[in-house]
Every structure is written in C-alpha cells, then in structure tokens.
Amino acid sequence: MTLIAQISDLHVQTPGQLAYGVVDTNRLVAQAIAQINQLQPHPDAIVASGDLVQHGTIDEYETLKTILSPLRSPLFLMPGNHDCRANLRQVFTHQPFSLSPLGHLSYAVDCDPLRLILLDNTHPKKKAGWLDEQRLKWLAHQLEEAPQSPTIIFMHHPPFLTGIPWMDRHQLEGERELKALVAKHQQVERVSCGHLHRGMYCRWAGAIASAQPSLVHQGGLELRPDTPSQFVMEPPAYQLHIWKNQSLISHIAFIGKFDGPYRFSDGRRVTSLTHN
Ligand SMILES: [Fe+2]
Numbered sequence: 001m002t003l004i005a006q007i008s009d010l011h012v013q014t015p016g017q018l019a020y021g022v023v024d025t026n027r028l029v030a031q032a033i034a035q036i037n038q039l040q041p042h043p044d045a046i047v048a049s050g051d052l053v054q055h056g057t058i059d060e061y062e063t064l065k066t067i068l069s070p071l072r073s074p075l076f077l078m079p080g081n082h083d084c085r086a087n088l089r090q091v092f093t094h095q096p097f098s099l100s101p102l103g104h105l106s107y108a109v110d111c112d113p114l115r116l117i118l119l120d121n122t123h124p125k126k127k128a129g130w131l132d133e134q135r136l137k138w139l140a141h142q143l144e145e146a147p148q149s150p151t152i153i154f155m156h157h158p159p160f161l162t163g164i165p166w167m168d169r170h171q172l173e174g175e176r177e178l179k180a181l182v183a184k185h186q187q188v189e190r191v192s193c194g195h196l197h198r199g200m201y202c203r204w205a206g207a208i209a210s211a212q213p214s215l216v217h218q219g220g221l222e223l224r225p226d227t228p229s230q231f232v233m234e235p236p237a238y239q240l241h242i243w244k245n246q247s248l249i250s251h252i253a254f255i256g257k258f259d260g261p262y263r264f265s266d267g268r269r270v271t272s273l274t275h276n
C-alpha cells in the first residue's frame with residue numbers, strides 16, 4: 001500500500017494577517033498539519049498543489065516553512081498563481097526544483113510503485129493556467145519514460161470547466177494539447193488539481209481529473225451567472241490517495257474536530273482499544 005496525501009491552496013500569510021481580512025489561514029494550515037501527522041501509517045509523500053502563500057513574498061515562504069516543519073512525511077511543493085517561483089525557490093532550497101535548469105518548477109518523483117508528476121502550469125503574469133510547448137514536451141518525455149508506472153499528474157489549475165459560472169471565466173491555456181497527450185498514456189490514473197478550492201471530479205482524457213478542497217477557505221457553490229468570485233467557510237479538507245490492490249482510491253478527508261466515532265454495532269463511542 002502506498003499513501004499520498006495531497007494538500008492544496010494554503011494561502012499562508014505573514015503572522016497576524018488574515019486572508020481577505022477574514023481567514024486565519026496560518027492557524028487552519030497548522031491545524032491540518034497536526035491532523036495529517038496523526039494518520040497511521042504516515043503518508044509516503046505529501047504533495048502541496050499550489051497557492052502555498054497569498055502574496056509570494058520571502059517572508060510568507062519563511063512563515064510557510066515554519067508551519068510545515070512538523071510534517072512527518074516527505075513534502076513536495078509546487079506553485080500556484082498566488083506564488084512567486086523565484087521566492088519559492090529561494091526559501092525552499094531542498095525541493096527537487098531547486099537545482100532544476102527548467103524555466104518552470106515541474107518535476108517527477110518515484111514513490112514506488114506510483115509515479116508522481118508535478119506539472120507547473122502557472123504563468124508569472126497571468127491568473128489563469130497556462131501550458132506552453134516546452135512544458136508539454138517535458139511532460140511527454142516523463143510519460144514516455146515510465147509507461148508501466150501508475151501515474152498521478154498534479155497541477156495547480158484544473159483542465160476542465162466546472163459548471164460554476166464564476167469559476168469558468170478562466171480556462172487552462174493548452175488544455176487541448178494536454179488532453180491529447182494524456183489520452184495517449186493509459187498509465188495516468190489521476191490529474192489532480194487545486195486552485196478551485198472545491199472538491200469535484202470528471203472523466204477527462206481517459207483518466208479521472210479532479211479539483212480538491214482547500215486547507216483554508218472554499219469556493220462557493222453558486223450556479224447563477226454574473227455572480228462574483230466568492231469563498232465560504234465550509235470545512236477544509238485534503239485528499240488521501242491510496243494505491244492498493246492495483247487501484248488508486250482517493251479519499252476526501254475533512255480537517256477539524258467532529259463528533260464520534262461511534263460503533264455501528266451498539267452506538268457506543270469507539271475508544272483506541274475498541275476493535276468492533
Ligand atoms: Fe487558491
């Protein structure tokens with residue numbers, strides 16, 4: 001069994017700041033880290049799929065480093081549109097991208113038997129996702145290199161439309177080319193993304209593409225047209241991808257203290273010593 005925890009959209013700020021004047025992102029991320037550390041067994045890897053901080057400053061990345069430091073599993077970072085790639089690289093000097101000669105922060109990690117491809121689809125000047133020929137070529141090479149390895153492609157911006165009008169105002173540039181490429185590689189199990197701050201999934205290019213909830217604030221489920229982009233304080237969550245019995249099973253795990261657990265057999269509270 002191989003466990004990959006995916007956290008996304010942390011939007012960490014310098015201490016004392018609230019995102020949008022409302023959300024104490026640092027407190028929520030610290031709470032999530034503490035909860036993920038309780039998992040038994042510990043994940044084999046943790047992937048953070050972008051929007052690691054709110055404004056991309058060095059101070060924010062230093063704060064992020066401190067908040068993430070208690071994590072007990074190997075951590076792999078990638079940027080989102082709120083990140084600054086140069087500052088991210090400057091602070092996190094031990095990430096696989098730190099020595100990369102590529103102009104983008106993409107890399108692949110082997111986490112036996114899974115292969116994790118972290119594909120940077122951010123543009124330094126655009127809010128929307130963007131994949132150019134260079135990155136698509138890089139991805140093609142990664143996919144051709146290990147056709148037998150079950151693969152998760154992580155990106156910040158999802159490649160699909162959501163049905164939520166305010167989320168669909170921006171589309172991933174290069175989506176068509178990416179789709180054609182992924183469709184040729186059956187080893188791709190997931191294209192697992194962040195950015196939308198809301199859990200959703202669809203069939204895409206022969207794989208399952210998904211977006212996941214944020215560790216902090218969530219994107220509002222508002223289906224009417226002409227509504228502004230908006231967030232709600234629904235519970236934060238992360239994804240736990242489990243490779244078992246030749247299948248990838250992806251769980252949404254909520255962060256927080258919830259009542260229970262209770263035994264189905266008699267309704268009594270489960271203690272750490274209870275087995276049924
Ligand atoms: Fe975000």
Ligand SMILES: [Fe+2]
Pocket residue numbers: 051080081082156194195196
């Ligand atoms: Fe984003």
